[in-house]
Amino acid sequence: MGSMKVHQLARAFWEHEPSLTLGCKRLRPLAPKLANTDSVSSFDLKSFIRPESGPRKIGSSDEKKDSPQVETHPGGTRWNPTQEQIGILEMLYRGGMRTPNAQQIEQITAQLGRYGKIEGKNVFYWFQNHKARERQKQKRNSLGLSHSLRTSSPITAISLDSRVEVERDQDSPYKRKCRSWAFEYLDLEESRSCREEGDRTLELFPLHPEGR
């Protein structure tokens, strides 16, 4: 899974799980009127609370996933960039790109896709991580070497492009950007195990694994 493009996965399912009761309110199928009435209506809380407990219509006939695409080999969860992809990404990074916008990501993804499976988010994350880690590295260096050069920007060249946002300080402060995005609800496997358990109520709360 990992992900394929499954773009069109529509919001087809809306299966109700008529069993558990969340103990909340009683729900009443509210008239679909979108009237902005004041009356708040109740609504199906229960079906929401529990994440992946739903029976995912397994093998249920048709699937609109068009992707005949290769499946991502089992276990292949995360993106595994190829040399070419990395090379190009680094090139872009060196070229000054730091936080590509949606359009740019789209193009980059399209291109890198020729060298291997890749999604927009991979590109996005790559830049985020690379940027952060370069900064980290730099900081570490400057600390070790104490003073000296103020790490001027390496930037340079390139960009004939006039638009990209390279103009600001390379790394630093915030800047407003507008990236438009949307979730593409694919169903994710994940469901690491919880499959049928019964007592849903308890599951409501993530039994905190006492992380940190």
Add this chain to the structure above:
Amino acid sequence: MGSMKVHQLARAFWEHEPSLTLGCKRLRPLAPKLANTDSVSSFDLKSFIRPESGPRKIGSSDEKKDSPQVETHPGGTRWNPTQEQIGILEMLYRGGMRTPNAQQIEQITAQLGRYGKIEGKNVFYWFQNHKARERQKQKRNSLGLSHSLRTSSPITAISLDSRVEVERDQDSPYKRKCRSWAFEYLDLEESRSCREEGDRTLELFPLHPEGR
């Protein structure tokens, strides 16, 4: 603490407008023109980016936007939740939902969509923000009032489910999760040329040059 927020109400018009994309300023309503002529990036990227005619998403020229209603205000601003939407979201939050996954977001969005325009990202952000701000508030309180814990007593009462004290930090610190998502590459403009009116109240936001 005094001021409660009544939030808006009655905002009768709010038509659908699938084109998200946020315009920054008030641009003429509807100028679906995506004259993207402006060079999108260029730099080396170009060498391998094939002129893809353009990312088309919307495409449809004519929307069903026949609303007799005045078009007024550009639909593309930020999400402005209705009372019902907020109510439901809070209910879910109190119910324990903290970081809905893609599937859940999809459902929630679908439901809330009955009360007004809304997208998946709005739901996602709402939870992020609400969670963060509740935590913040709580921290502030605990700091200001020092202890005093409810010591004793009636217990946490709670009626049955009591998802209970959301107050608690039962939130999990990080948790591994797998949210599947994808960008929706619409084009966006960076145009942050702010108001043409000139600068007023610049002091409002102490634009400190170098944050951290």
Add this chain to the structure above:
DNA sequence: GCAAATTAATGATTTATTCAAG
């Protein structure tokens, strides 16, 4: 009363941290 000016909330982004696959 109402509209501009302020202020308070809160939606949307970006950066910093953390987790875990390989």
Add this chain to the structure above:
DNA sequence: CTTGAATAAATCATTAATTTGC
């Protein structure tokens, strides 16, 4: 250890409340 992925914290930006001057 490296680094993709995901969450939390910080911050920016816009809108609704609220206040203020007429």
